[in-house]
Amino acid sequence: MIEKIDGFAYILGDDINTDDIVPSHTLTMRDVDEMAKCTLEFIDPTFAKNSAQGNIIIAGDNFGTGSSREEAVYVFKVLGIKAIIAKSFARIYFRNLINLGIPGIIVSWNESIFSKGDNLEISLNEGVITNKTKGVKIEFEKLPNFLTKILEEGGILNQLKKTLKG
Amino acid sequence: MGYTIAEKILINHSNLKSISPGQFIDCNIDLIMVHEQLGGRIHKEYEKLEIDYVWDPNKIFFILDHWVPAPTISAAQMHQDCRKFAEKYKFIHNFGYQLDKGICHQVLPEMGFSRPGMLIVGSDSHTTTYGAFNCLATGIGATDVSVVFATGKLWFRVPESFQIIMSGKFNKGVMSKDFILTLIGNISTKGAIYKSLEFHGQGAKNLSIDGRMTISNMVVEAGAKFGIFQPDNKLETWLVNRTKEPYKLVTPDNDANYENTLEYNLSEITPVVAKPSNPGNIAGIEEVEGIEIDQAFLGSCTNGRMEDLRIAAKILKGNNIDPNTRLIIIPASKEIYMEALREGLMEIFLSAGAVVGNCTCGPCIGGHLGVLGSEEVCISSTNRNFKGRMGDPTSEVYLASPAVVAASALKGRIADPREVL
Structure with a gap:
C-alpha cells in the first residue's frame, strides 16, 4: 500500500517537452543538483527554488513529449516532486516516471478543479484526488497492479534488485 | 482475427x-x-x-x-x-x-x-x-x-x-x-x-x-x-x-x-515547415516564405542521408549562399560522407559557402558546431524545434525538408525549393 500523497499544485500547460524540463545544455552536467537548478528554467526560472510550494505538478496534454532523456524525470525527483497529474503523457516519459517511482496520473481537468497552490491529497489505492482548498474530489483510473507495485518499491530497479537476489 | x-x-x-x-x-x-x-x-x-x-x-x-x-x-x-x-x-x-x-x-x-x-x-x-x-x-x-x-x-x-x-x-x-x-x-x-x-x-x-x-x-x-x-x-x-x-x-x-x-x-503533398516551437505547428511554405534566417542546417538522424545531400547539391550547384546566412551541412555517417565526397557533392557545398562538419548530432540539440545566439532564426532539417533546442531560448527554429533548407540558404530567407530546382 502506498500512503496518501499530500502536496501543493503547480500548474503547467500543454506539450511541456523534455527540453523545457531539462534543456540540452544541462545534459552533460555531472552534478545532478546543478542540473536540477535548471529545471523548467525557460518557462519559470523560480521553479526549482520554490518547488516545495508546488510539489504536485498539474499539466495539460502530452506532458513530457520529446526526448527519452530520463533526466527530465530525475530532476523532479531531486526537487521532491511527489506526483504528476496530466491530461495525457508522452509514452517514454510515462514509463520513466513509474520506473523512478513517481506516480503519473491521467485526469481531465480545468481551472475550476485545480489552481496554483491548491492543497491536494492523492490516494493511489482509491483512485481519488481530494482538492482540500476547493473542497472537491476527482476520481481517476487506477494504474494496473504491476505498475502500482513498481511505485510501492520506490522504482523498478529496487524491485529488480530483489528479484535478481531472490 | x-x-x-x-x-x-x-x-x-x-x-x-x-x-x-x-x-x-x-x-x-x-x-x-x-x-x-x-x-x-x-x-x-x-x-x-x-x-x-x-x-x-x-x-x-x-x-x-x-x-x-x-x-x-x-x-x-x-x-x-x-x-x-x-x-x-x-x-x-x-x-x-x-x-x-x-x-x-x-x-x-x-x-x-x-x-x-x-x-x-x-x-x-x-x-x-x-x-x-x-x-x-x-x-x-x-x-x-x-x-x-x-x-x-x-x-x-x-x-x-x-x-x-x-x-x-x-x-x-x-x-x-x-x-x-x-x-x-x-x-x-x-x-x-x-x-x-x-x-x-x-x-x-x-x-x-x-x-x-x-x-x-x-x-x-x-x-x-x-x-x-x-x-x-x-x-x-x-x-x-x-x-x-x-x-x-x-x-x-x-x-x-x-x-x-x-x-x-x-502527389498532393506540398512543401511545409513546422514553425517555432512545436513540430506540430505546420504551415505551408507560402505562409512563411520570405522570413529572414541567420542559419540553415542540413543534417541529423532525420535528414542527413544521400537523398538529402543530393537535392541540396542540385540546388546549390554553381551558386553562392546568401552572404548574411550561414549554412552548416553534416552527413549522418562516414559512409554517406565518403559517398558524397566521391559524387562531388562536397565540392559543391564548399564552393557554395557551406561549413561541412564531421558526423555528429551537433547543432540539432544545441550541442556544438552551430549553436544559435539570442533571437537568431534557423531553418533546419532536424526533428524538434522546441524553445531553446538549438541554443538560446530566444532563438527560433523552423523545421523543413533538405530542399527547403538549401533553397533558403541561397536566398537568406525561407524559400520554396520548387522555384530554384
Missing part, C-alpha cells in the same frame, strides 16, 4: 499465443542501442543492481554521437564514463572510440543491425527510425535500459495500430519530410500517443529507404511508439549488402484490426 505488423512481432517475442491492444506483455529484446546516455544516467543506475554482468554483451550496440568529438570537458568526461562501462561489461559492438562513424540511427542500419522482424529498443526517442526496415523499434529511458541490460526483457503495452495508406509519388521539390510534417500537423503532436503507425500502399513502396527512415524517425513527434514499413524488394536489396544474418519479413494479416485509417496521395 488477424494481426498488425506490430502485434505479430510482439507475439513472436513473447511466450503468448494471442494478444490484443491494451494488454501488458513481457517481451524478449533482440538488440539495444545506447549512446551518451550510457555515461549519463545509465551507468549510475545500473551499478545500483550490484551485478557484474549484462544479459548478453552481443546484443548491445554502443556508439557515441551526440557530442562528438567532445566539445566541452563535461562531455569528454561523459564519454570516459561510457567507455569504462562498455569495457567493464565487455560489449562486443563497442564503437566508443570510433568517433568517425556517425549518428546512431544511421550507422546501426548501415551495419545491418536492424532487420525485419526484430524487436529493438534504444536510449533515444528516435530509435523509431529502424521501423523503415520492417522491425519494431522504440525509445526508452535510462532505467528501462538498465532493466534490459540485466534481463534482456521489457514490458510493453500492446499498441493500437493506425494504417496510413499512401498512393502516388512526390512532385519535384517535395520530400518525405514534407509528408511526415503534414501528417503530424494533421493528427497533432498527441494524435498518435502510444500507437503503432503502419505505412502501406504503393506510395510507401515508391519511397526510397532514405525517405522511409525520415518518416519512421519522426513518428515519435506525433507521440507514436512505432512507425513501421512493409517489406518490399527495395528493402531486400538494401539488406543484401548489409547483413548475412537470417531474417523473416513481416506483413500484416488481411483482417488485421486498425483503430484508424488515413489515406494520403503523395
Whole structure:
C-alpha cells in the first residue's frame, strides 16, 4: 500500500517537452543538483527554488513529449516532486516516471478543479484526488497492479534488485 | 482475427499465443542501442543492481554521437564514463572510440543491425527510425535500459495500430519530410500517443529507404511508439549488402484490426515547415516564405542521408549562399560522407559557402558546431524545434525538408525549393 500523497499544485500547460524540463545544455552536467537548478528554467526560472510550494505538478496534454532523456524525470525527483497529474503523457516519459517511482496520473481537468497552490491529497489505492482548498474530489483510473507495485518499491530497479537476489 | 505488423512481432517475442491492444506483455529484446546516455544516467543506475554482468554483451550496440568529438570537458568526461562501462561489461559492438562513424540511427542500419522482424529498443526517442526496415523499434529511458541490460526483457503495452495508406509519388521539390510534417500537423503532436503507425500502399513502396527512415524517425513527434514499413524488394536489396544474418519479413494479416485509417496521395503533398516551437505547428511554405534566417542546417538522424545531400547539391550547384546566412551541412555517417565526397557533392557545398562538419548530432540539440545566439532564426532539417533546442531560448527554429533548407540558404530567407530546382 502506498500512503496518501499530500502536496501543493503547480500548474503547467500543454506539450511541456523534455527540453523545457531539462534543456540540452544541462545534459552533460555531472552534478545532478546543478542540473536540477535548471529545471523548467525557460518557462519559470523560480521553479526549482520554490518547488516545495508546488510539489504536485498539474499539466495539460502530452506532458513530457520529446526526448527519452530520463533526466527530465530525475530532476523532479531531486526537487521532491511527489506526483504528476496530466491530461495525457508522452509514452517514454510515462514509463520513466513509474520506473523512478513517481506516480503519473491521467485526469481531465480545468481551472475550476485545480489552481496554483491548491492543497491536494492523492490516494493511489482509491483512485481519488481530494482538492482540500476547493473542497472537491476527482476520481481517476487506477494504474494496473504491476505498475502500482513498481511505485510501492520506490522504482523498478529496487524491485529488480530483489528479484535478481531472490 | 488477424494481426498488425506490430502485434505479430510482439507475439513472436513473447511466450503468448494471442494478444490484443491494451494488454501488458513481457517481451524478449533482440538488440539495444545506447549512446551518451550510457555515461549519463545509465551507468549510475545500473551499478545500483550490484551485478557484474549484462544479459548478453552481443546484443548491445554502443556508439557515441551526440557530442562528438567532445566539445566541452563535461562531455569528454561523459564519454570516459561510457567507455569504462562498455569495457567493464565487455560489449562486443563497442564503437566508443570510433568517433568517425556517425549518428546512431544511421550507422546501426548501415551495419545491418536492424532487420525485419526484430524487436529493438534504444536510449533515444528516435530509435523509431529502424521501423523503415520492417522491425519494431522504440525509445526508452535510462532505467528501462538498465532493466534490459540485466534481463534482456521489457514490458510493453500492446499498441493500437493506425494504417496510413499512401498512393502516388512526390512532385519535384517535395520530400518525405514534407509528408511526415503534414501528417503530424494533421493528427497533432498527441494524435498518435502510444500507437503503432503502419505505412502501406504503393506510395510507401515508391519511397526510397532514405525517405522511409525520415518518416519512421519522426513518428515519435506525433507521440507514436512505432512507425513501421512493409517489406518490399527495395528493402531486400538494401539488406543484401548489409547483413548475412537470417531474417523473416513481416506483413500484416488481411483482417488485421486498425483503430484508424488515413489515406494520403503523395502527389498532393506540398512543401511545409513546422514553425517555432512545436513540430506540430505546420504551415505551408507560402505562409512563411520570405522570413529572414541567420542559419540553415542540413543534417541529423532525420535528414542527413544521400537523398538529402543530393537535392541540396542540385540546388546549390554553381551558386553562392546568401552572404548574411550561414549554412552548416553534416552527413549522418562516414559512409554517406565518403559517398558524397566521391559524387562531388562536397565540392559543391564548399564552393557554395557551406561549413561541412564531421558526423555528429551537433547543432540539432544545441550541442556544438552551430549553436544559435539570442533571437537568431534557423531553418533546419532536424526533428524538434522546441524553445531553446538549438541554443538560446530566444532563438527560433523552423523545421523543413533538405530542399527547403538549401533553397533558403541561397536566398537568406525561407524559400520554396520548387522555384530554384
